[in-house]
Amino acid sequence: MRQKARALMPKAVQLSAYGGLEQLKIVDVAKPVPQAGEVVVRVVAAGTNPGEISIREGFLKAMYSMEFPFGQGSDFAGRVDSVGSGVTEFAPGDDVIGWSDQRSAQAEYVLIGAAQLIAKPPALDWFRAGSLKVVATTAVAAVRAVALKPGDTVAIVGAAGGVGSLAVQLARRTGARVIGIASNESAPFLRSVGVEPLAYGDGLAERLRAAAPNGLAAFIDLFGGGYVELAATLGVAPARINTIIDFAGAKKVGAKTDGGTAVPTRESLASVADAIAWGEIVMPLTAIYPFTMVHDAYTELARRKAHGKIVLALDPALKAPLRPAQSSGLP
Ligand SMILES: NC(=O)c1ccc[n+]([C@@H]2O[C@H](COP(=O)([O-])OP(=O)(O)OC[C@H]3O[C@@H](n4cnc5c(N)ncnc54)[C@H](OP(=O)(O)O)[C@@H]3O)[C@@H](O)[C@H]2O)c1
CATH class of the missing domain: 3.40.50.720 (NAD(P)-binding Rossmann-like Domain)
Structure with missing residues:
Protein backbone atom coordinates (compact mmCIF):
# COMPACT_ATOMS: atom_id res chain seq x y z
CA MET A 1 0.00 0.00 0.00
CA ARG A 2 2.77 2.39 1.03
CA GLN A 3 4.69 1.44 -2.12
CA LYS A 4 1.71 2.31 -4.33
CA ALA A 5 1.35 5.77 -2.76
CA ARG A 6 5.06 6.44 -3.40
CA ALA A 7 4.77 5.48 -7.06
CA LEU A 8 2.09 8.11 -7.51
CA MET A 9 4.13 10.95 -6.04
CA PRO A 10 5.19 13.65 -8.49
CA LYS A 11 8.85 14.06 -9.31
CA ALA A 12 11.14 17.08 -9.27
CA VAL A 13 14.81 17.85 -9.87
CA GLN A 14 16.51 18.63 -6.58
CA LEU A 15 19.98 19.53 -5.38
CA SER A 16 21.07 18.50 -1.91
CA ALA A 17 24.41 20.38 -1.97
CA TYR A 18 26.46 22.60 -4.29
CA GLY A 19 28.52 20.62 -6.75
CA GLY A 20 28.66 18.75 -10.03
CA LEU A 21 26.01 16.83 -11.90
CA GLU A 22 26.04 14.15 -9.19
CA GLN A 23 24.12 16.62 -7.00
CA LEU A 24 21.22 16.74 -9.45
CA LYS A 25 18.65 14.12 -8.46
CA ILE A 26 15.11 13.38 -9.51
CA VAL A 27 13.18 12.87 -6.28
CA ASP A 28 9.61 12.26 -5.12
CA VAL A 29 7.91 15.38 -3.79
CA ALA A 30 4.46 16.14 -2.44
CA LYS A 31 2.02 17.54 -4.97
CA PRO A 32 1.69 21.26 -4.20
CA VAL A 33 -1.61 22.82 -3.18
CA PRO A 34 -2.33 26.37 -4.33
CA GLN A 35 -3.01 29.06 -1.76
CA ALA A 36 -4.62 32.44 -2.48
CA GLY A 37 -3.26 33.93 -5.70
CA GLU A 38 -1.32 30.77 -6.60
CA VAL A 39 -1.58 28.28 -9.43
CA VAL A 40 -0.37 24.69 -9.74
CA VAL A 41 0.83 23.85 -13.25
CA ARG A 42 1.40 20.34 -14.62
CA VAL A 43 4.66 20.99 -16.45
CA VAL A 44 5.03 19.71 -20.02
CA ALA A 45 8.44 21.20 -20.83
CA ALA A 46 11.13 23.04 -18.86
CA GLY A 47 14.17 24.92 -20.12
CA THR A 48 17.83 24.78 -19.19
CA ASN A 49 20.10 27.84 -18.95
CA PRO A 50 23.89 28.09 -18.50
CA GLY A 51 23.46 30.24 -15.35
CA GLU A 52 21.93 27.21 -13.62
CA ILE A 53 25.27 25.42 -13.91
CA SER A 54 27.08 28.27 -12.13
CA ILE A 55 24.38 28.37 -9.45
CA ARG A 56 24.59 24.59 -8.89
CA GLU A 57 28.37 24.71 -8.65
CA GLY A 58 28.11 27.43 -5.97
CA PHE A 59 29.75 30.27 -7.92
CA LEU A 60 26.77 32.61 -7.47
CA LYS A 61 26.02 31.96 -3.79
CA ALA A 62 25.84 35.66 -2.97
CA MET A 63 23.18 36.29 -5.61
CA TYR A 64 21.26 32.98 -5.51
CA SER A 65 21.47 31.45 -2.06
CA MET A 66 20.00 28.00 -1.38
CA GLU A 67 18.83 26.12 1.64
CA PHE A 68 19.05 22.49 0.59
CA PRO A 69 17.23 20.58 -0.73
CA PHE A 70 16.62 23.07 -3.54
CA GLY A 71 15.02 22.86 -6.97
CA GLN A 72 16.31 23.92 -10.37
CA GLY A 73 15.11 25.77 -13.44
CA SER A 74 13.35 29.02 -14.30
CA ASP A 75 11.47 28.36 -17.54
CA PHE A 76 8.46 26.10 -17.96
CA ALA A 77 5.25 25.60 -19.89
CA GLY A 78 2.34 23.38 -18.98
CA ARG A 79 -1.34 23.02 -18.23
CA VAL A 80 -3.03 24.59 -15.22
CA ASP A 81 -3.94 21.84 -12.73
CA SER A 82 -5.58 23.88 -9.95
CA VAL A 83 -5.88 27.47 -8.81
CA GLY A 84 -6.08 29.13 -5.38
CA SER A 85 -8.70 31.62 -4.28
CA GLY A 86 -8.63 34.98 -6.01
CA VAL A 87 -7.11 33.66 -9.25
CA THR A 88 -9.37 34.82 -12.06
CA GLU A 89 -7.01 34.99 -15.03
CA PHE A 90 -6.39 31.23 -15.26
CA ALA A 91 -8.48 28.11 -14.79
CA PRO A 92 -7.70 24.37 -14.76
CA GLY A 93 -6.99 23.16 -18.29
CA ASP A 94 -5.45 26.43 -19.52
CA ASP A 95 -2.11 26.15 -21.33
CA VAL A 96 0.45 28.54 -19.90
CA ILE A 97 4.04 29.71 -20.11
CA GLY A 98 5.67 30.56 -16.79
CA TRP A 99 8.81 31.25 -14.87
CA SER A 100 9.91 30.36 -11.39
CA ASP A 101 12.02 32.78 -9.35
CA GLN A 102 12.32 29.98 -6.77
CA ARG A 103 14.10 27.79 -9.32
CA SER A 104 11.50 25.06 -9.17
CA ALA A 105 10.58 24.74 -12.85
CA GLN A 106 12.10 21.30 -13.50
CA ALA A 107 9.32 19.37 -11.81
CA GLU A 108 6.14 17.61 -12.80
CA TYR A 109 4.13 20.16 -10.81
CA VAL A 110 5.10 23.78 -10.19
CA LEU A 111 3.46 26.02 -7.61
CA ILE A 112 3.57 29.58 -8.88
CA GLY A 113 2.01 33.01 -8.37
CA ALA A 114 -0.55 33.78 -11.08
CA ALA A 115 1.45 36.89 -12.04
CA GLN A 116 4.28 34.62 -13.21
CA LEU A 117 2.23 33.05 -15.98
CA ILE A 118 1.00 34.12 -19.40
CA ALA A 119 -1.33 32.25 -21.73
CA LYS A 120 0.54 30.00 -24.20
CA PRO A 121 -0.29 30.98 -27.78
CA PRO A 122 -1.95 27.84 -29.22
CA ALA A 123 0.39 27.83 -32.25
CA LEU A 124 3.52 27.83 -30.08
CA ASP A 125 4.77 24.29 -29.42
CA TRP A 126 5.41 23.10 -25.87
CA PHE A 127 9.20 22.90 -26.13
CA ARG A 128 9.76 26.45 -27.31
CA ALA A 129 7.18 27.70 -24.83
CA GLY A 130 8.84 25.78 -22.00
CA SER A 131 12.29 27.22 -22.60
CA LEU A 132 11.35 30.77 -23.50
CA LYS A 133 11.19 33.14 -20.55
CA VAL A 134 14.88 33.66 -19.74
CA ALA A 262 15.70 45.27 -17.25
CA VAL A 263 12.43 44.83 -19.16
CA PRO A 264 8.82 44.09 -18.10
CA THR A 265 8.70 40.30 -17.98
CA ARG A 266 5.14 39.48 -19.02
CA GLU A 267 5.04 42.00 -21.86
CA SER A 268 8.45 40.99 -23.26
CA LEU A 269 7.75 37.26 -22.94
CA ALA A 270 4.33 37.58 -24.58
CA SER A 271 5.70 39.64 -27.47
CA VAL A 272 8.39 37.07 -28.27
CA ALA A 273 6.00 34.13 -27.78
CA ASP A 274 3.57 35.69 -30.26
CA ALA A 275 6.31 36.50 -32.77
CA ILE A 276 7.45 32.86 -32.74
CA ALA A 277 3.89 31.53 -32.85
CA TRP A 278 3.13 33.70 -35.90
CA GLY A 279 6.37 32.70 -37.64
CA GLU A 280 7.78 36.23 -37.53
CA ILE A 281 10.91 34.92 -35.85
CA VAL A 282 12.20 31.38 -35.41
CA MET A 283 13.46 29.74 -32.24
CA PRO A 284 15.89 26.90 -32.89
CA LEU A 285 15.94 23.91 -30.56
CA THR A 286 19.18 22.00 -30.16
CA ALA A 287 17.80 19.04 -28.25
CA ILE A 288 14.84 17.79 -26.25
CA TYR A 289 15.79 15.43 -23.43
CA PRO A 290 13.36 13.38 -21.40
CA PHE A 291 13.24 14.73 -17.83
CA THR A 292 15.03 11.58 -16.64
CA MET A 293 18.05 12.58 -18.78
CA VAL A 294 18.60 15.88 -16.98
CA HIS A 295 22.32 15.06 -16.52
CA ASP A 296 22.78 14.58 -20.27
CA ALA A 297 20.97 17.85 -20.98
CA TYR A 298 23.32 19.80 -18.70
CA THR A 299 26.38 17.98 -20.03
CA GLU A 300 25.45 19.15 -23.52
CA LEU A 301 24.60 22.67 -22.32
CA ALA A 302 27.98 22.98 -20.56
CA ARG A 303 29.76 22.50 -23.90
CA ARG A 304 28.42 25.96 -24.88
CA LYS A 305 27.77 24.88 -28.46
CA ALA A 306 23.98 25.02 -28.31
CA HIS A 307 22.24 26.54 -31.30
CA GLY A 308 19.03 27.58 -29.66
CA LYS A 309 17.64 25.81 -26.62
CA ILE A 310 18.14 22.50 -24.82
CA VAL A 311 14.82 21.51 -23.29
CA LEU A 312 13.53 18.90 -20.82
CA ALA A 313 10.32 17.06 -21.72
CA LEU A 314 8.12 16.10 -18.79
CA ASP A 315 5.22 14.55 -20.67
CA PRO A 316 6.24 11.14 -22.11
CA ALA A 317 3.05 11.08 -24.17
CA LEU A 318 4.52 13.74 -26.48
CA LYS A 319 7.24 11.33 -27.63
CA ALA A 320 9.54 14.16 -28.66
CA PRO A 321 12.52 13.36 -30.88
CA LEU A 322 15.84 14.14 -29.19
CA ARG A 323 17.02 16.30 -32.12
CA PRO A 324 14.02 18.09 -33.60
CA ALA A 325 14.06 19.21 -37.22
CA GLN A 326 14.98 22.87 -37.22
CA SER A 327 12.95 23.70 -40.29
CA SER A 328 9.48 22.93 -39.07
CA GLY A 329 10.58 22.87 -35.47
CA LEU A 330 7.34 21.23 -34.40
CA PRO A 331 8.07 17.87 -32.86
N1 LIG B 1 22.15 38.74 -17.53
C1 LIG B 1 21.11 37.99 -17.86
O1 LIG B 1 19.94 38.34 -17.63
C2 LIG B 1 21.35 36.67 -18.54
C3 LIG B 1 20.26 35.92 -18.97
C4 LIG B 1 20.48 34.75 -19.69
C5 LIG B 1 21.77 34.30 -19.92
N2 LIG B 1 22.81 35.02 -19.42
C6 LIG B 1 24.20 34.57 -19.69
O2 LIG B 1 24.46 34.90 -21.05
C7 LIG B 1 25.26 33.90 -21.67
C8 LIG B 1 24.55 33.36 -22.92
O3 LIG B 1 23.46 32.54 -22.54
P1 LIG B 1 22.83 31.53 -23.61
O4 LIG B 1 21.71 30.84 -22.95
O5 LIG B 1 22.60 32.21 -24.91
O6 LIG B 1 24.08 30.52 -23.78
P2 LIG B 1 24.29 29.32 -24.79
O7 LIG B 1 23.03 29.03 -25.52
O8 LIG B 1 24.93 28.21 -24.04
O9 LIG B 1 25.38 29.92 -25.82
C9 LIG B 1 25.96 29.04 -26.67
C10 LIG B 1 26.63 29.83 -27.79
O10 LIG B 1 27.89 30.33 -27.35
C11 LIG B 1 28.69 30.47 -28.51
N3 LIG B 1 30.13 30.45 -28.24
C12 LIG B 1 30.87 29.40 -27.79
N4 LIG B 1 32.17 29.78 -27.68
C13 LIG B 1 32.24 31.09 -28.07
C14 LIG B 1 33.28 32.04 -28.17
N5 LIG B 1 34.54 31.75 -27.82
N6 LIG B 1 33.00 33.30 -28.62
C15 LIG B 1 31.73 33.61 -28.97
N7 LIG B 1 30.69 32.76 -28.89
C16 LIG B 1 30.93 31.52 -28.44
C17 LIG B 1 28.32 29.27 -29.35
O11 LIG B 1 28.44 29.66 -30.69
P3 LIG B 1 29.05 28.67 -31.81
O12 LIG B 1 28.33 27.37 -31.64
O13 LIG B 1 28.75 29.37 -33.07
O14 LIG B 1 30.50 28.51 -31.47
C18 LIG B 1 26.88 28.95 -28.97
O15 LIG B 1 25.94 29.27 -29.98
C19 LIG B 1 25.52 32.86 -20.59
O16 LIG B 1 26.76 33.13 -20.00
C20 LIG B 1 24.40 33.07 -19.59
O17 LIG B 1 24.76 32.66 -18.29
C21 LIG B 1 22.64 36.20 -18.76
Whole structure:
Protein backbone atom coordinates (compact mmCIF):
# COMPACT_ATOMS: atom_id res chain seq x y z
CA MET A 1 0.00 0.00 0.00
CA ARG A 2 2.77 2.39 1.03
CA GLN A 3 4.69 1.44 -2.12
CA LYS A 4 1.71 2.31 -4.33
CA ALA A 5 1.35 5.77 -2.76
CA ARG A 6 5.06 6.44 -3.40
CA ALA A 7 4.77 5.48 -7.06
CA LEU A 8 2.09 8.11 -7.51
CA MET A 9 4.13 10.95 -6.04
CA PRO A 10 5.19 13.65 -8.49
CA LYS A 11 8.85 14.06 -9.31
CA ALA A 12 11.14 17.08 -9.27
CA VAL A 13 14.81 17.85 -9.87
CA GLN A 14 16.51 18.63 -6.58
CA LEU A 15 19.98 19.53 -5.38
CA SER A 16 21.07 18.50 -1.91
CA ALA A 17 24.41 20.38 -1.97
CA TYR A 18 26.46 22.60 -4.29
CA GLY A 19 28.52 20.62 -6.75
CA GLY A 20 28.66 18.75 -10.03
CA LEU A 21 26.01 16.83 -11.90
CA GLU A 22 26.04 14.15 -9.19
CA GLN A 23 24.12 16.62 -7.00
CA LEU A 24 21.22 16.74 -9.45
CA LYS A 25 18.65 14.12 -8.46
CA ILE A 26 15.11 13.38 -9.51
CA VAL A 27 13.18 12.87 -6.28
CA ASP A 28 9.61 12.26 -5.12
CA VAL A 29 7.91 15.38 -3.79
CA ALA A 30 4.46 16.14 -2.44
CA LYS A 31 2.02 17.54 -4.97
CA PRO A 32 1.69 21.26 -4.20
CA VAL A 33 -1.61 22.82 -3.18
CA PRO A 34 -2.33 26.37 -4.33
CA GLN A 35 -3.01 29.06 -1.76
CA ALA A 36 -4.62 32.44 -2.48
CA GLY A 37 -3.26 33.93 -5.70
CA GLU A 38 -1.32 30.77 -6.60
CA VAL A 39 -1.58 28.28 -9.43
CA VAL A 40 -0.37 24.69 -9.74
CA VAL A 41 0.83 23.85 -13.25
CA ARG A 42 1.40 20.34 -14.62
CA VAL A 43 4.66 20.99 -16.45
CA VAL A 44 5.03 19.71 -20.02
CA ALA A 45 8.44 21.20 -20.83
CA ALA A 46 11.13 23.04 -18.86
CA GLY A 47 14.17 24.92 -20.12
CA THR A 48 17.83 24.78 -19.19
CA ASN A 49 20.10 27.84 -18.95
CA PRO A 50 23.89 28.09 -18.50
CA GLY A 51 23.46 30.24 -15.35
CA GLU A 52 21.93 27.21 -13.62
CA ILE A 53 25.27 25.42 -13.91
CA SER A 54 27.08 28.27 -12.13
CA ILE A 55 24.38 28.37 -9.45
CA ARG A 56 24.59 24.59 -8.89
CA GLU A 57 28.37 24.71 -8.65
CA GLY A 58 28.11 27.43 -5.97
CA PHE A 59 29.75 30.27 -7.92
CA LEU A 60 26.77 32.61 -7.47
CA LYS A 61 26.02 31.96 -3.79
CA ALA A 62 25.84 35.66 -2.97
CA MET A 63 23.18 36.29 -5.61
CA TYR A 64 21.26 32.98 -5.51
CA SER A 65 21.47 31.45 -2.06
CA MET A 66 20.00 28.00 -1.38
CA GLU A 67 18.83 26.12 1.64
CA PHE A 68 19.05 22.49 0.59
CA PRO A 69 17.23 20.58 -0.73
CA PHE A 70 16.62 23.07 -3.54
CA GLY A 71 15.02 22.86 -6.97
CA GLN A 72 16.31 23.92 -10.37
CA GLY A 73 15.11 25.77 -13.44
CA SER A 74 13.35 29.02 -14.30
CA ASP A 75 11.47 28.36 -17.54
CA PHE A 76 8.46 26.10 -17.96
CA ALA A 77 5.25 25.60 -19.89
CA GLY A 78 2.34 23.38 -18.98
CA ARG A 79 -1.34 23.02 -18.23
CA VAL A 80 -3.03 24.59 -15.22
CA ASP A 81 -3.94 21.84 -12.73
CA SER A 82 -5.58 23.88 -9.95
CA VAL A 83 -5.88 27.47 -8.81
CA GLY A 84 -6.08 29.13 -5.38
CA SER A 85 -8.70 31.62 -4.28
CA GLY A 86 -8.63 34.98 -6.01
CA VAL A 87 -7.11 33.66 -9.25
CA THR A 88 -9.37 34.82 -12.06
CA GLU A 89 -7.01 34.99 -15.03
CA PHE A 90 -6.39 31.23 -15.26
CA ALA A 91 -8.48 28.11 -14.79
CA PRO A 92 -7.70 24.37 -14.76
CA GLY A 93 -6.99 23.16 -18.29
CA ASP A 94 -5.45 26.43 -19.52
CA ASP A 95 -2.11 26.15 -21.33
CA VAL A 96 0.45 28.54 -19.90
CA ILE A 97 4.04 29.71 -20.11
CA GLY A 98 5.67 30.56 -16.79
CA TRP A 99 8.81 31.25 -14.87
CA SER A 100 9.91 30.36 -11.39
CA ASP A 101 12.02 32.78 -9.35
CA GLN A 102 12.32 29.98 -6.77
CA ARG A 103 14.10 27.79 -9.32
CA SER A 104 11.50 25.06 -9.17
CA ALA A 105 10.58 24.74 -12.85
CA GLN A 106 12.10 21.30 -13.50
CA ALA A 107 9.32 19.37 -11.81
CA GLU A 108 6.14 17.61 -12.80
CA TYR A 109 4.13 20.16 -10.81
CA VAL A 110 5.10 23.78 -10.19
CA LEU A 111 3.46 26.02 -7.61
CA ILE A 112 3.57 29.58 -8.88
CA GLY A 113 2.01 33.01 -8.37
CA ALA A 114 -0.55 33.78 -11.08
CA ALA A 115 1.45 36.89 -12.04
CA GLN A 116 4.28 34.62 -13.21
CA LEU A 117 2.23 33.05 -15.98
CA ILE A 118 1.00 34.12 -19.40
CA ALA A 119 -1.33 32.25 -21.73
CA LYS A 120 0.54 30.00 -24.20
CA PRO A 121 -0.29 30.98 -27.78
CA PRO A 122 -1.95 27.84 -29.22
CA ALA A 123 0.39 27.83 -32.25
CA LEU A 124 3.52 27.83 -30.08
CA ASP A 125 4.77 24.29 -29.42
CA TRP A 126 5.41 23.10 -25.87
CA PHE A 127 9.20 22.90 -26.13
CA ARG A 128 9.76 26.45 -27.31
CA ALA A 129 7.18 27.70 -24.83
CA GLY A 130 8.84 25.78 -22.00
CA SER A 131 12.29 27.22 -22.60
CA LEU A 132 11.35 30.77 -23.50
CA LYS A 133 11.19 33.14 -20.55
CA VAL A 134 14.88 33.66 -19.74
CA VAL A 135 16.07 33.95 -23.32
CA ALA A 136 13.11 36.04 -24.51
CA THR A 137 13.34 38.69 -21.80
CA THR A 138 17.14 38.79 -22.02
CA ALA A 139 17.16 39.12 -25.81
CA VAL A 140 14.57 41.93 -25.66
CA ALA A 141 16.60 43.72 -22.97
CA ALA A 142 19.95 43.34 -24.74
CA VAL A 143 18.62 44.69 -28.03
CA ARG A 144 16.64 47.49 -26.40
CA ALA A 145 19.74 48.55 -24.44
CA VAL A 146 21.65 49.58 -27.56
CA ALA A 147 18.76 51.56 -29.16
CA LEU A 148 19.12 50.27 -32.72
CA LYS A 149 17.67 52.11 -35.69
CA PRO A 150 17.64 51.58 -39.47
CA GLY A 151 21.08 52.21 -40.92
CA ASP A 152 22.95 51.07 -37.80
CA THR A 153 25.38 48.16 -37.97
CA VAL A 154 25.47 46.05 -34.81
CA ALA A 155 27.73 43.11 -33.99
CA ILE A 156 26.34 40.40 -31.71
CA VAL A 157 28.55 37.76 -30.03
CA GLY A 158 27.03 34.39 -29.14
CA ALA A 159 24.72 35.01 -32.06
CA ALA A 160 23.33 31.49 -32.43
CA GLY A 161 23.00 30.55 -28.75
CA GLY A 162 19.84 30.51 -26.68
CA VAL A 163 19.72 34.27 -26.18
CA GLY A 164 21.59 35.11 -29.38
CA SER A 165 19.35 33.26 -31.83
CA LEU A 166 16.44 35.45 -30.70
CA ALA A 167 18.49 38.64 -30.19
CA VAL A 168 19.86 38.66 -33.74
CA GLN A 169 16.33 38.48 -35.13
CA LEU A 170 14.97 41.17 -32.80
CA ALA A 171 17.90 43.34 -33.86
CA ARG A 172 17.12 42.72 -37.55
CA ARG A 173 13.52 43.79 -36.94
CA THR A 174 14.76 47.29 -36.02
CA GLY A 175 16.09 47.67 -39.57
CA ALA A 176 19.71 47.47 -38.47
CA ARG A 177 22.38 45.50 -40.29
CA VAL A 178 23.37 42.62 -38.01
CA ILE A 179 26.76 40.90 -37.93
CA GLY A 180 26.55 37.65 -35.95
CA ILE A 181 29.85 36.57 -34.41
CA ALA A 182 29.80 32.78 -34.25
CA SER A 183 31.49 29.59 -35.44
CA ASN A 184 31.20 28.28 -38.98
CA GLU A 185 28.62 25.72 -37.82
CA SER A 186 26.30 28.57 -36.88
CA ALA A 187 26.67 30.41 -40.18
CA PRO A 188 23.81 28.71 -42.11
CA PHE A 189 21.29 29.50 -39.36
CA LEU A 190 22.46 33.11 -39.16
CA ARG A 191 22.23 33.61 -42.93
CA SER A 192 18.75 32.06 -42.91
CA VAL A 193 17.53 34.87 -40.62
CA GLY A 194 19.22 37.69 -42.53
CA VAL A 195 22.30 37.97 -40.33
CA GLU A 196 25.87 38.18 -41.69
CA PRO A 197 28.03 35.57 -39.93
CA LEU A 198 31.58 36.40 -38.87
CA ALA A 199 33.92 33.90 -37.21
CA TYR A 200 35.29 34.59 -33.73
CA GLY A 201 38.91 33.84 -32.82
CA ASP A 202 42.22 35.41 -33.86
CA GLY A 203 41.88 38.39 -36.16
CA LEU A 204 38.28 39.22 -35.19
CA ALA A 205 39.04 42.94 -34.80
CA GLU A 206 40.41 43.11 -38.34
CA ARG A 207 37.48 41.11 -39.70
CA LEU A 208 35.04 43.50 -38.00
CA ARG A 209 36.85 46.57 -39.38
CA ALA A 210 36.71 45.06 -42.87
CA ALA A 211 33.03 44.10 -42.53
CA ALA A 212 32.03 47.53 -41.20
CA PRO A 213 34.51 50.07 -42.63
CA ASN A 214 32.39 52.99 -41.34
CA GLY A 215 32.42 51.53 -37.84
CA LEU A 216 29.93 49.69 -35.67
CA ALA A 217 27.08 51.70 -34.19
CA ALA A 218 26.46 49.15 -31.44
CA PHE A 219 27.77 45.92 -29.94
CA ILE A 220 25.96 43.21 -27.95
CA ASP A 221 28.03 40.67 -26.01
CA LEU A 222 26.21 37.46 -25.09
CA PHE A 223 29.30 35.39 -24.36
CA GLY A 224 31.82 37.30 -22.24
CA GLY A 225 35.58 37.00 -21.97
CA GLY A 226 36.85 40.28 -23.42
CA TYR A 227 34.40 41.14 -26.21
CA VAL A 228 33.28 44.31 -24.41
CA GLU A 229 36.82 45.66 -24.41
CA LEU A 230 37.13 44.73 -28.08
CA ALA A 231 33.98 46.76 -28.81
CA ALA A 232 35.42 49.78 -26.99
CA THR A 233 38.69 49.41 -28.89
CA LEU A 234 36.74 49.44 -32.12
CA GLY A 235 35.28 52.81 -31.16
CA VAL A 236 31.72 51.80 -30.22
CA ALA A 237 30.27 54.32 -27.75
CA PRO A 238 30.01 52.71 -24.27
CA ALA A 239 26.31 53.62 -24.07
CA ARG A 240 25.76 51.42 -27.12
CA ILE A 241 27.67 48.39 -25.86
CA ASN A 242 25.65 45.91 -23.81
CA THR A 243 26.81 42.71 -22.17
CA ILE A 244 24.68 40.21 -20.26
CA ILE A 245 27.62 38.38 -18.72
CA ASP A 246 30.90 40.36 -18.59
CA PHE A 247 30.17 42.68 -15.67
CA ALA A 248 33.85 43.40 -14.94
CA GLY A 249 34.53 44.29 -18.58
CA ALA A 250 31.47 46.55 -18.64
CA LYS A 251 32.65 48.40 -15.54
CA LYS A 252 36.03 48.93 -17.12
CA VAL A 253 34.72 50.54 -20.31
CA GLY A 254 31.44 52.00 -18.99
CA ALA A 255 29.24 49.64 -21.03
CA LYS A 256 25.66 48.67 -20.17
CA THR A 257 24.68 45.39 -18.52
CA ASP A 258 20.96 45.14 -19.22
CA GLY A 259 19.71 41.57 -18.81
CA GLY A 260 16.33 39.91 -18.41
CA THR A 261 15.32 41.96 -15.37
CA ALA A 262 15.70 45.27 -17.25
CA VAL A 263 12.43 44.83 -19.16
CA PRO A 264 8.82 44.09 -18.10
CA THR A 265 8.70 40.30 -17.98
CA ARG A 266 5.14 39.48 -19.02
CA GLU A 267 5.04 42.00 -21.86
CA SER A 268 8.45 40.99 -23.26
CA LEU A 269 7.75 37.26 -22.94
CA ALA A 270 4.33 37.58 -24.58
CA SER A 271 5.70 39.64 -27.47
CA VAL A 272 8.39 37.07 -28.27
CA ALA A 273 6.00 34.13 -27.78
CA ASP A 274 3.57 35.69 -30.26
CA ALA A 275 6.31 36.50 -32.77
CA ILE A 276 7.45 32.86 -32.74
CA ALA A 277 3.89 31.53 -32.85
CA TRP A 278 3.13 33.70 -35.90
CA GLY A 279 6.37 32.70 -37.64
CA GLU A 280 7.78 36.23 -37.53
CA ILE A 281 10.91 34.92 -35.85
CA VAL A 282 12.20 31.38 -35.41
CA MET A 283 13.46 29.74 -32.24
CA PRO A 284 15.89 26.90 -32.89
CA LEU A 285 15.94 23.91 -30.56
CA THR A 286 19.18 22.00 -30.16
CA ALA A 287 17.80 19.04 -28.25
CA ILE A 288 14.84 17.79 -26.25
CA TYR A 289 15.79 15.43 -23.43
CA PRO A 290 13.36 13.38 -21.40
CA PHE A 291 13.24 14.73 -17.83
CA THR A 292 15.03 11.58 -16.64
CA MET A 293 18.05 12.58 -18.78
CA VAL A 294 18.60 15.88 -16.98
CA HIS A 295 22.32 15.06 -16.52
CA ASP A 296 22.78 14.58 -20.27
CA ALA A 297 20.97 17.85 -20.98
CA TYR A 298 23.32 19.80 -18.70
CA THR A 299 26.38 17.98 -20.03
CA GLU A 300 25.45 19.15 -23.52
CA LEU A 301 24.60 22.67 -22.32
CA ALA A 302 27.98 22.98 -20.56
CA ARG A 303 29.76 22.50 -23.90
CA ARG A 304 28.42 25.96 -24.88
CA LYS A 305 27.77 24.88 -28.46
CA ALA A 306 23.98 25.02 -28.31
CA HIS A 307 22.24 26.54 -31.30
CA GLY A 308 19.03 27.58 -29.66
CA LYS A 309 17.64 25.81 -26.62
CA ILE A 310 18.14 22.50 -24.82
CA VAL A 311 14.82 21.51 -23.29
CA LEU A 312 13.53 18.90 -20.82
CA ALA A 313 10.32 17.06 -21.72
CA LEU A 314 8.12 16.10 -18.79
CA ASP A 315 5.22 14.55 -20.67
CA PRO A 316 6.24 11.14 -22.11
CA ALA A 317 3.05 11.08 -24.17
CA LEU A 318 4.52 13.74 -26.48
CA LYS A 319 7.24 11.33 -27.63
CA ALA A 320 9.54 14.16 -28.66
CA PRO A 321 12.52 13.36 -30.88
CA LEU A 322 15.84 14.14 -29.19
CA ARG A 323 17.02 16.30 -32.12
CA PRO A 324 14.02 18.09 -33.60
CA ALA A 325 14.06 19.21 -37.22
CA GLN A 326 14.98 22.87 -37.22
CA SER A 327 12.95 23.70 -40.29
CA SER A 328 9.48 22.93 -39.07
CA GLY A 329 10.58 22.87 -35.47
CA LEU A 330 7.34 21.23 -34.40
CA PRO A 331 8.07 17.87 -32.86
N1 LIG B 1 22.15 38.74 -17.53
C1 LIG B 1 21.11 37.99 -17.86
O1 LIG B 1 19.94 38.34 -17.63
C2 LIG B 1 21.35 36.67 -18.54
C3 LIG B 1 20.26 35.92 -18.97
C4 LIG B 1 20.48 34.75 -19.69
C5 LIG B 1 21.77 34.30 -19.92
N2 LIG B 1 22.81 35.02 -19.42
C6 LIG B 1 24.20 34.57 -19.69
O2 LIG B 1 24.46 34.90 -21.05
C7 LIG B 1 25.26 33.90 -21.67
C8 LIG B 1 24.55 33.36 -22.92
O3 LIG B 1 23.46 32.54 -22.54
P1 LIG B 1 22.83 31.53 -23.61
O4 LIG B 1 21.71 30.84 -22.95
O5 LIG B 1 22.60 32.21 -24.91
O6 LIG B 1 24.08 30.52 -23.78
P2 LIG B 1 24.29 29.32 -24.79
O7 LIG B 1 23.03 29.03 -25.52
O8 LIG B 1 24.93 28.21 -24.04
O9 LIG B 1 25.38 29.92 -25.82
C9 LIG B 1 25.96 29.04 -26.67
C10 LIG B 1 26.63 29.83 -27.79
O10 LIG B 1 27.89 30.33 -27.35
C11 LIG B 1 28.69 30.47 -28.51
N3 LIG B 1 30.13 30.45 -28.24
C12 LIG B 1 30.87 29.40 -27.79
N4 LIG B 1 32.17 29.78 -27.68
C13 LIG B 1 32.24 31.09 -28.07
C14 LIG B 1 33.28 32.04 -28.17
N5 LIG B 1 34.54 31.75 -27.82
N6 LIG B 1 33.00 33.30 -28.62
C15 LIG B 1 31.73 33.61 -28.97
N7 LIG B 1 30.69 32.76 -28.89
C16 LIG B 1 30.93 31.52 -28.44
C17 LIG B 1 28.32 29.27 -29.35
O11 LIG B 1 28.44 29.66 -30.69
P3 LIG B 1 29.05 28.67 -31.81
O12 LIG B 1 28.33 27.37 -31.64
O13 LIG B 1 28.75 29.37 -33.07
O14 LIG B 1 30.50 28.51 -31.47
C18 LIG B 1 26.88 28.95 -28.97
O15 LIG B 1 25.94 29.27 -29.98
C19 LIG B 1 25.52 32.86 -20.59
O16 LIG B 1 26.76 33.13 -20.00
C20 LIG B 1 24.40 33.07 -19.59
O17 LIG B 1 24.76 32.66 -18.29
C21 LIG B 1 22.64 36.20 -18.76
